[in-house]
Amino acid sequence: MKLKELAEQLGLSQTTVSRALNGYPEVNKATRERVSRAAAQFGYSANVNARRLAIGRVGAIGILMPNDRSERFGPHTSEFFSGLAERLSQDEMDLLMSPVTNNDEISAYRRLISSKRVDAIIVTGPTLMDERVTMLIEEKFPFVLHGRTNIEAPHAWLDIDNAGAFRQAASHLLDLGHKHIAMIDGLRGHTFSEHRELGYREALQGRGVPVDPRFIVHERFSDEIGFREAQRLLSYSPHPTAIIAGSMMTALGVFRAIRSKGYELGKEVSIIAHDDVFPYLNASNMVPSMTTTRSSIRSAGTRIAEMLVRVLDGEPVEDIHEVWPVELILRQSSGPPVSPGER
Amino acid sequence: MKLKELAEQLGLSQTTVSRALNGYPEVNKATRERVSRAAAQFGYSANVNARRLAIGRVGAIGILMPNDRSERFGPHTSEFFSGLAERLSQDEMDLLMSPVTNNDEISAYRRLISSKRVDAIIVTGPTLMDERVTMLIEEKFPFVLHGRTNIEAPHAWLDIDNAGAFRQAASHLLDLGHKHIAMIDGLRGHTFSEHRELGYREALQGRGVPVDPRFIVHERFSDEIGFREAQRLLSYSPHPTAIIAGSMMTALGVFRAIRSKGYELGKEVSIIAHDDVFPYLNASNMVPSMTTTRSSIRSAGTRIAEMLVRVLDGEPVEDIHEVWPVELILRQSSGPPVSPGER
DNA sequence: GCACAAATTCAAAGCGCTTTGAACTTTAGT
């Protein structure tokens, strides 16, 4: 059933029917109801392409999937997407996933824009001077950034307080009496990773604890790397008595490394991990339960979708940015340092 | 730049330019090249909505995200999507993710269809008599199923040999001398879960080993449940000396439970897990490395996208289905049973 | 050179919706 047929059925013009359905004010209340009822009855629903062609909006948001197996497409992705899609569907917006080909991100973004298949783009995992962001600002193409950059030009973004997360984690460990604290986080260059290191350094320096550069690791997030790096860290003398992990996957590897060295978790070696909140990986149910810095990536997705709508509605982008605080949830994997003899 | 302008620039009609760009045969070779060059030069690219409106195809594939945190949207999702999107982008097809609202799957599918926003749908995680499948067949709406059902009516699907996977795993454990083998898999009702149990039973019964119903667990996939259920299993007497886990997440929990009971992995208690192959969770790097039944869910995504294209091209759906074999990769987490005294 | 077929190109009619600008009704004010 198309608009024309529905209009004929009702003895009305297409104009009126269209307006009734789209909630325009100049339609008589009785007429509107009659139209709605008929639409429901005949199962009418506007052809999206025709509507979008007429309206000049694509009705889709783009997100590029890096094909280099980078951190930007890990296990948190599905959670983030869930959050996004949940909100976008309220406005009948689609989420278009487009893969990056040939490892050329910038030109993939360019292609996505010029193909006119999306109204806006979501950019994730930025570096401090992310060139995708620079490019999108230059092209004046609407986007929201999940994360932050040092780029001055106004743009919309949502980030969590990564520095605060690691600062809190490190401070807590210092409070417990740890003197040798290591961190294993994501790749250098990424804002979140740099900010976390900053927070970590602030905490240590604030207490006059020297920063040992060997104790700062930047690598991809995976259990394997968590394991390997933690093993290395624990082989130093003195070795760290606490490790802060940038992701749950990394933390799993660190858990294993600590155990395989024969140390007791939360005693001889403590661990705090950053948790994006996954339904299938529960920090509180680990053994020992894991102290985490927590921030729901799902909620971030929902919120970013909301910001996107605001951007598309023309709200000035300089007004659209947020930093979310991160909670430190104390559990059993962090405790005062215990030397092996003492237990 | 729009088609009309490009045509004017070239001194050609829209018809010819359109045809040149879309590879129709009735265009002079020289003309076609001239057009292509001009298009590249001006950065012309057809308006997707106009094109789709004219052509009558939406150019998007739909996938519904259950909002009940079910197994259908776990950590494997991003891998599956990657695979899908990679192939779909070759045909300029978008992937549309739509959330299920109000927990009413069927009506969510109905809405997606009647909204005419997708040309076809991908259905995942089916039950044996999945009503979504029945409905889509009835509505004659194109779809490909990731998984299998017992529904007779022809439809396109791709599944892995789940029965074979668990049969192999169980047989291997029996070969090693295990007599008490448990399995922790996904929720009952789901085809993959039922098939796996079938394979498991076949292996045991083939050797005349009795099946203990307490040793068959069907639950959601998560580390937490893996841990809890494995603990329960290990508290029986006699307890299982080997556990087959349906997912890597579950396996992580099982690992912990085995350790927390003080058993040595691969010795007193063995474990084999099914691995969908995640870049961030590597079975071969665990300690001990994990024996797995392996099948790349990413490749499955790519293949399903391919099948989808065939369905849309009108190939008869009864010809479109595949069962993929699953490899058993032997590693250290499975070994002959050792009673605690012996080690 | 000519007739006819083959190869190219074109003008115009959709695809199904939104929206402009005009027309028609009803209401309100005097």
Place this chain on the structure above:
DNA sequence: ACTAAAGTTCAAAGCGCTTTGAATTTGTGC
């Protein structure tokens, strides 16, 4: 009762592309 204003409805013109059916150009055989 008459007019201006407000409230409703409508016809028709796009939105930018594909495709039909016709027109034009080029090529072939004699």
